[in-house]
Amino acid sequence: MFKKILVPVDPGETGFADEALAKASQLARDYGAKIHLMAVCPEVQSFVASQLPEGWQKREIEETTTILKTVGARLDVPEGTVDHVVRMGSVYHEVIEEAERAACDLVLMTSHKPGLSTYFIGSNAAHIVRHAPCSVLVLRGKE
Template identity: 40%
Template sequence: MYKSILVPIDLAETDVAKPAIAQAATLSQTFGATVRLLNVMPMTPVMLAEYVPADFDTQQLESSQAALAAVARDCGIDSTRVSSVVRQGGIYHEILEEASAIKADLIVMTSHRPAMRTYFLGSNAGHVVRYAKCSVLVVRP
């Protein structure tokens, strides 16, 4: 049923992502699907650019790649079926772009319990659910 599963992960809150990773691992084993772990780094604001080292973005990218690779190693998914990628930009936009790029047929992600501000502003999970061209499974921590 599923061949390609995308799992967006916030590296600042890897514990919150564990239920989504576990669900993706089960689905991967059941259907023989590949799993792509994704982390999206925010763009460095222009106003801060002069206060950070010239290679700040490169350092952040390398750090994120190493942390995501560690999550991939420890996630319980066969190493031949799991990969990881770090993208930079708007969170839900990059999730949707990566899903399209890998032809994902399922996105598995966690979402916080809704707070009053997310009812008015929306959440990344909400945007992904609304605009994804594939199925989305939202797992509550």
């Protein structure tokens, strides 16, 4: 089955990933897969970043790492099954790159119900499905 599962987690809305985390945990227990949690912090334009306090980006990465560690600790999987990474950039681009870099064979994520704007600009999930270097399982979130 799958050996390494990438689960993107929004650090501002971790509960939204609960269904994907539960499915990843089940696959990890059933097949001995590893879970690779990932969060993406948005890049801030340089003129905005220049107005932010010194060290803000380092603190954001540290806080996001703490969130991912907390999420990973709550999973019902054997010790050593979960690792994590925080990246900076656009969600779909960073997820696709991380899936390839970490040699993941599944991206498992939850997606919001599509709205009108999604049909014009596309969703992160749609971009990931089209361009990921591995299988992608998208669970429809309950909204």
